[in-house]
Amino acid sequence: MSELAYLSLADAGELIRQKKLSPVEYTTALMERNEAIEPQLHAFIKMTPDLALGAARQAEADIATGNYRGPLHGVPFALKDIIDAAGIATTCHSKIMQNNIAKTDACVTTKLTQGGGVLMGKTATHEFAIGGPSFDLPWPPARNPWDTSRFTGGSSSGSGAAVAAGMVPAALGSDTGGSVRNPASLCGIVGMKPTYGRVSRRGVFPLSYTLDHIGPLTRTVEDNAIMLAAIAGPDTGDPASADAPFTADGEALRAGIKGCRVGVIRRFYQEDFDADPAVASGIENALSLMQALGAETVGIDVPPLQEFAAVNRVILLSEAYAIHEKWLQERPEDYGALCRARISGGAFIRAADYVNATRMRAKLAHAFNECFKDVDVVVTASSMDPPLAIEDAEAMEVSYGRQARAPFNLTGNPALSVPAGFTDDGLPLSIQIIGKPFDEASVYRVAYAYEQAAEWYKKHPTIGVA
């Protein structure tokens, strides 16, 4: 069973194409395993076994009659529960929305199901993608499959847990200040925040209109590129979406990194914050391996992380408060305490601060992108700490601001979290690789070369192993 659970999306898709793997058998095997391990993980808000089996049967029938649709055909996936799937509740992990049945699919849901993907269910999130981990909501928070007493990272927490635990080979999350890359980092998987505009947000409940991104979480870099290719592209329903489809090019992915110039932002994890020593050494080890593969690493300087973080938070909280104001006025008791407290911060931000934050955003984005005159990609930390105890609210609050992901929500550059080893206690470590706008291909190329050499992707949590 663990062979099917940890089959990569690329391998599963190829086996299905060759009719060596039945989508029905694959889906059924994952569903049975998921039911067994879900009580330990709480990765899902809702599993959709009947729909999944129906989609798997349809995929099997289509492929049998020669109507193969591509690498997602017959392959299970999951959606963060802020993403609409017609006929299924989009709860945002909140009492406010628990009876909200989606009337239509989100753009990304349509793209995945039209590609033949099999929706397995909706995954846990922080409440409205900001308030968590919380224990005062209608559903419990997701737990980390590497150690269920630990936090998954968030806010795409269930998507991270489900992919890491082999419940699905791929899931979607959203990322406004790091919410795809954080669970990817802490669950030992790959998470991409694509370029702003690369993926439509239509049908996804917003946290912050100008910072929200949708991206895939997978166990391998190649799988991530396949997922991004499936969901990328323009959409009239999202005015920020760009006319920039993305193609998963296997040859480009495997081109290697000889001669590649890798910029390194050390100030984020050595000066602006002191990263946990295991995190810092994981990054340095990854850079050494990239050098051994032929890349040249060069230190680069950018503005302090605290400047990026403050600008991100001013914009995020202002926009989130605008979205939630009416409910905060009318139903404040229906929010979890953490979500209500975090979003309420937006009530105290002055219009002048919001306007200046948007101006500063442009300036910071320009300053950061200057570095790409000299380098092909940039590497820095993702999380500053390994996964913390999920019930240690105080440590969690401190850790919330200790991350290097928010800068790239501001700048809009593509940013990928990739596994970079484990602590002595067996908890995942990560690095972050950032590219030029709309150059996800270079990010994936560097990440793939590192991943294949380091081989961290071959290690899996022992959850579900008898």
Add this chain to the structure above:
Amino acid sequence: MSSINDEAAALRDFATRIGLTKLSENHFGDLERAWQTAQTITRNMPRDLSPADEPAHIYLAGSRQVSG
């Protein structure tokens, strides 16, 4: 002591003015923490912008249409 009470009263007054009239006593504790967080965040904002730096919002008449 009186300044703390004044601050709490000002916070309640502000909450009322922005329509947050259904908050419980516990919620006011959360709101006070939210206010402190917002203060910290805005204090950390970089201030080195001149009036002509980076116009924030550029309005384009007519909507940009994308295909697809």
